[in-house]
Amino acid sequence: MPLERSAFLGPGDDAPRPHDNCYWLVPGRLLAGQHPGGRGATDVAGNVAALLASGIRQTPDLTSPGEGVTDYQALIEQQAAARGWQVRVLRAPVTDYGLPDAGRMRWVLDQLHSALEGGPPLYLHCHGGIGRTGTAIGCLLVEQGFSGDEALALIACKWQVMEKRHRAPESPETDAQRDFIRHWQPGAGAG
Numbered sequence: 001m002p003l004e005r006s007a008f009l010g011p012g013d014d015a016p017r018p019h020d021n022c023y024w025l026v027p028g029r030l031l032a033g034q035h036p037g038g039r040g041a042t043d044v045a046g047n048v049a050a051l052l053a054s055g056i057r058q059t060p061d062l063t064s065p066g067e068g069v070t071d072y073q074a075l076i077e078q079q080a081a082a083r084g085w086q087v088r089v090l091r092a093p094v095t096d097y098g099l100p101d102a103g104r105m106r107w108v109l110d111q112l113h114s115a116l117e118g119g120p121p122l123y124l125h126c127h128g129g130i131g132r133t134g135t136a137i138g139c140l141l142v143e144q145g146f147s148g149d150e151a152l153a154l155i156a157c158k159w160q161v162m163e164k165r166h167r168a169p170e171s172p173e174t175d176a177q178r179d180f181i182r183h184w185q186p187g188a189g190a191g
Contacts, residue, residue, distance in 0.1 A: 002143070002144045003026070003144060005144075005145065007026050008141065008144065008146075008154060009154070010024075011157070011160070012024055012025075012157075012160070012161040012162070013161040014027055015028060016054065017031070017054070018047070018053065018056075019034075019036075019050060020163035021129055021162055021164050022034065022123070022125075023158040023161050025137055025140075025158065026116060029121055029122070030112060030121070030124070031054065031121070031122070032133050032137050033123070033129040034125060034127065034164075035063060035125050035126065035128075036051060036076075036125070037069050037070030037071065037072045038069050038070075038127050038128065039068050039069065044072055044075060048072050048076045049079055051076070052076065052085065052087070054121075054123075055121045056121050056123040057080075057085065057086065057088070057120035057121055057122075058087065058089075058090060058111070058119075058120045058121075058123075059076070059089050059090065059123045059124075060090040060091075060108055060112075060122065060123075060125075061092070061093075062092055062093065062094045062125065062126040062132040063093065063096075063125075063126055063127050064093040064094065067127050076089060086120075088120070090111060092104055092107060092108050094132045096126070096131070097173060097174055099135065099176060099180050100135075100136075101189075102188050102189030103189045104189075105136065105139055105184075105188070105189055106188065106190055108124075108136050109136070109139060109140055109143060109189075111124075112124065112140045113140070124136060124137070128164070128168065129162075130164075130168050130170075131173035131174060132172075132177075133171070134171035134172035134177065135172045135177040137155055138151040138152060138177075138180075139151075139180070139181055142184045142185075142186060143184075143186045148181045148182030148183070149182065152178060152181060155171055156171075
């Protein structure tokens with residue numbers, strides 16, 4: 001069941017964010033951004049603690065093996081357990097700058113829909129939070145009733161709160177990723 005469009009329309013920082021390179025698609029439900037253990041991350045434990053403090057209880061990870069990121073699964077599970085919380089790290093690798101097949105996108109979207117429908121709050125990320133993450137967010141918005149171009153415009157609005165927006169001015173990153181959103185059909189990849 002799609003949410004009201006207004007649920008998506010606030011700025012990406014209309015609720016406190018755990019770090020400067022993420023945005024809330026729906027405050028308290030769905031956060032999107034960069035990998036908490038990405039290249040250059042100096043405080044992975046602090047990044048994980050901030051995600052948990054923001055209410056995040058599941059993290060679909062779109063990175064592929066060999067991307068040079070620090071695996072944070074044991075760390076987030078330990079920190080959550082110390083607080084008596086359950087947390088899930090979900091893996092759905094997609095090649096950097098690439099596109100998932102329809103079945104993989106369907107699986108990711110099912111996780112996002114679950115968070116929107118009252119499941120555990122979720123932090124979707126790839127390495128930089130730009131291309132693969134933006135592609136999944138765009139397809140989710142299409143499934144929520146936005147056109148592809150409306151989805152891209154909303155992502156551009158949310159993107160304005162990202163610290164990296166001057167280095168990486170557009171999400172998703174590639175023409176192919178943007179076209180994937182424009183051509184996504186609600187329910188694609190099911191079955």
